[in-house]
Every structure is written in structure tokens, then in C-alpha cells.
Amino acid sequence: RKEVEQDPGPFNVPEGATVxxxxxxxxxxxxxxxxxxxxxRKEPKLxxxxxxxxxxxxxxxxxxxxxxxxxxxxxxxxxxxxxATYLCVVNRSGGFKTIFGAGTRxxxxx
Amino acid sequence: DAGVIQSPRHEVTEMGQEVTLRxxxxxxxxxxxxxxxxxxxxxxxxxxxxxxxxxxDSGMPEDRFSAKMPNASFSTLKIQPSEPRDSAVYFCASxxxxxGTGELFFGEGSRLTVL
Numbered sequence: 001r002k003e004v005e006q007d008p009g010p011f012n013v014p015e016g017a018t019v020x021x022x023x024x025x026x027x028x029x030x031x032x033x034x035x036x037x038x039x040x041r042k043e044p045k046l047x048x049x050x051x052x053x054x055x056x057x058x059x060x061x062x063x064x065x066x067x068x069x070x071x072x073x074x075x076x077x078x079x080x081x082x083x084a085t086y087l088c089v090v091n092r093s094g095g096f097k098t099i100f101g102a103g104t105r106x107x108x109x110x
Numbered sequence: 111d112a113g114v115i116q117s118p119r120h121e122v123t124e125m126g127q128e129v130t131l132r133x134x135x136x137x138x139x140x141x142x143x144x145x146x147x148x149x150x151x152x153x154x155x156x157x158x159x160x161x162x163x164x165x166x167d168s169g170m171p172e173d174r175f176s177a178k179m180p181n182a183s184f185s186t187l188k189i190q191p192s193e194p195r196d197s198a199v200y201f202c203a204s205x206x207x208x209x210g211t212g213e214l215f216f217g218e219g220s221r222l223t224v225l
Binding site for chain 2: 103
């Protein structure tokens with residue numbers, strides 16, 4: 001079993017739709033959580049950190065459920081420019097080992 | 111400010127040849143990571159360094175792979191001998207890792223094709 005698991009998708013949604021991605025992690029000692037975004041043939045870039053209390057950044061909302069060991073990302077009012085792969089990322093306890101999920105592909109269409 | 115710099119951007123080589131990938135992290139960052147990305151396996155962590163010291167190389171697939179970080183501004187990932195299944199995009203990332211909260215900054219990647 002992979003340490004970080006995501007539904008690979010793809011998710012095909014129209015502009016303006018709300019879409020949600022989930023991610024599960026297996027190591028209960030995981031310490032920090034993030035969502036990264038990767039455009040086609042580009043490097044991953046940080047989208048947002050995920051805090052225990054949940055956090056929002058514009059149209060993006062991230063949630064963490066430590067008891068169930070899952071992380072979610074909600075995108076409201078999808079834009080064409082949101083089309084990308086979204087990577088769930090977990091830092092092990094101790095902080096250095098950063099593990100990426102395989103990513104969920106999102107296509108937003110006009 | 112310059113980001114993480116990787117070279118070469120593209121490498122095509124024949125099976126059995128030695129491949130050396132290079133990385134210059136962002137100045138001041140204390141952690142460096144090497145990842146490999148393929149369609150089948152996603153982003154795999156190969157090895158990471160903290161303050162130039164290798165912390166965990168359990169992701170290195172075989173003895174054919176080796177990585178060094180002789181100083182804070184340079185790291186190499188070497189494959190010798192290379193095999194077709196090593197074909198992938200190899201990313202280097204660096205971070206200012208304070209208690210595990212550091213954002214990873216990635217280079218543009220080195221796309222390796224082994225024929």
C-alpha cells in the first residue's frame with residue numbers, strides 16, 4: 001500500500017463547477033500536510049498548506065482529518081486555468097521526509 | 111532570485127552509459143531532495159540531504175544509483191550503468207526546512223531517456 005493515496009481521476013468539470021479531491025495517508029505520525037499543483041511538463045509548486053483547523057485561500061479550501069487520516073481540497077468556481085494535476089503531500093514526523101501522492105488530474109472545460 | 115537550477119534539462123543516452131545529473135539549490139536552503147517522476151509511479155523520493163548530510167536514501171532503487179552533496183550549493187545524482195527503465199524526469203528540490211514546515215522549491219527537472 002502506498003503511503004499517500006489519491007484518486008488519479010481525471011476529473012472533467014465545466015467552468016464554474018465545484019470539485020473536491022481526497023487523499024489518504026497511512027503513517028499516523030505524519031506531521032505536516034500540503035497540496036501542490038503541477039502543470040503539464042512542469043515542476044510541482046506549492047498550492048497551499050493544510051492546517052488542522054482547515055484553511056481557505058480564495059477559491060481553495062483544504063481540510064485535514066487526523067482521526068481518519070485524510071486530507072481534502074475543494075475548488076469552487078473552477079476556472080480553465082485550474083486544469084492541472086493536484087498532488088497531496090505529507091511530511092513524516094521529524095520533518096524531512098516529504099512524500100507525494102501520485103496526483104489527481106483535473107480538466108476544466110469551457 | 112535564482113531558483114533551483116538543474117542540468118542537463120534533457121539527456122538521451124544508451125543503455126550502459128553513466129549519467130550524471132546536477133543540482134544547485136536555492137542559496138540558504140538547508141535541505142535538498144532528489145525525486146524521480148514517471149507516469150506509472152508518480153513522484154518517488156530517492157534521497158534527501160539535510161545540511162549536506164544524506165539523511166535517508168531508502169528510496170534509491172539500486173546500487174546503480176548514487177548521490178552526493180559535497181557542499182551547500184551543489185548536488186549530483188549518478189546512474190551507472192543506466193538502463194531503459196531509468197527513463198524518467200528527475201527533479202531536485204530544496205527547502206529551508208525548519209521543523210518540517212518548509213515549502214519545497216523544485217527545479218525544472220532533468221528528462222532522461224535511456225535507449
